[in-house]
Amino acid sequence: MKITFEMDNLQDLIEKSVSGNIEEAVKSQVEDTIKEQVAKLGGDIISEVVTKNFNEFVNDYITNTKITVRKEDFWGDADVNEYTVEEYIKKCLKERLDNERFRMMDKYDRYEEVTFDEYIKKYYETYVEKEIKKKMDSYFEDIRDQINRTMKETFDNTTKDMLSNTVLNILTQNNTYRQLENNIKSIATKQD
Known part of the structure; x- marks a missing residue:
């Protein structure tokens, strides 16, 4: 059995196949x-x-959008008015500003009517005072830590210097140290 391949058009077939794959x-x-x-x-x-x-x-x-607002008085008579949402918001805002009072929820989840001054005082007494205290505590804690670090460094350096001087003084008083010092001086002064 003998198999023969013709390779005349092999290059063309490979180029067409590769260019087709690249194109896809x-x-x-x-x-x-x-x-x-x-x-x-x-x-x-x-x-x-x-x-x-x-x-x-x-x-x-x-x-x-129109909304109907019904307001009953003490005798049960109803006053019915029709407003747009925008008109009603403006009306309520105007009433609050003219009255200088509005309703706010207290810390017990109850509504209370307060003036703007009362609201601001309550706000500053609770929120701002707490924030200032928190900032001041943090500031003083940083200062205390810095002072403690500086005092420790100063103490350590002073103690180190003092101990070094004391040890050096004790060594210079020792006979062995003086003999070593004299030997070094004599070696340094000898000339060949």
Whole structure:
């Protein structure tokens, strides 16, 4: 049995096969990149349009939606008025500013009516006072730590210097040290 291969067109076949594969890979990569960009831009555009439409819807609701407010007096007679949401908010705000009082929830979850001055005093007594105390405590703690570090370093350095001088004085009083010192002097002064 004998098998014969003709290799005349082998180079052309390889080139066509490789160029076809490369072309498909590039085309696939380009399509994936385009899909990603379109999805990203589409998401951004959709988000922007939804936000804009939602803002317009809320603004339209506030300015055009009518609400009915019923206020009964002591005798049970009802005063019924119709307002837009915006008009009602402005009316309530004006009443509060003219009255200089508003309702706020206290620390026991009960409503109480207070003036603006009372509210500010309560706010500053609770929140601001606590914040100032916290900052001052932190500041003084940092200063105390810095003083302690400085005192320790100063004590350590002074003790080290004092002990070094004392040990040196004790050594210079010793006969062995004087003999070593004299030997070193005699070696240094000898000339050949």
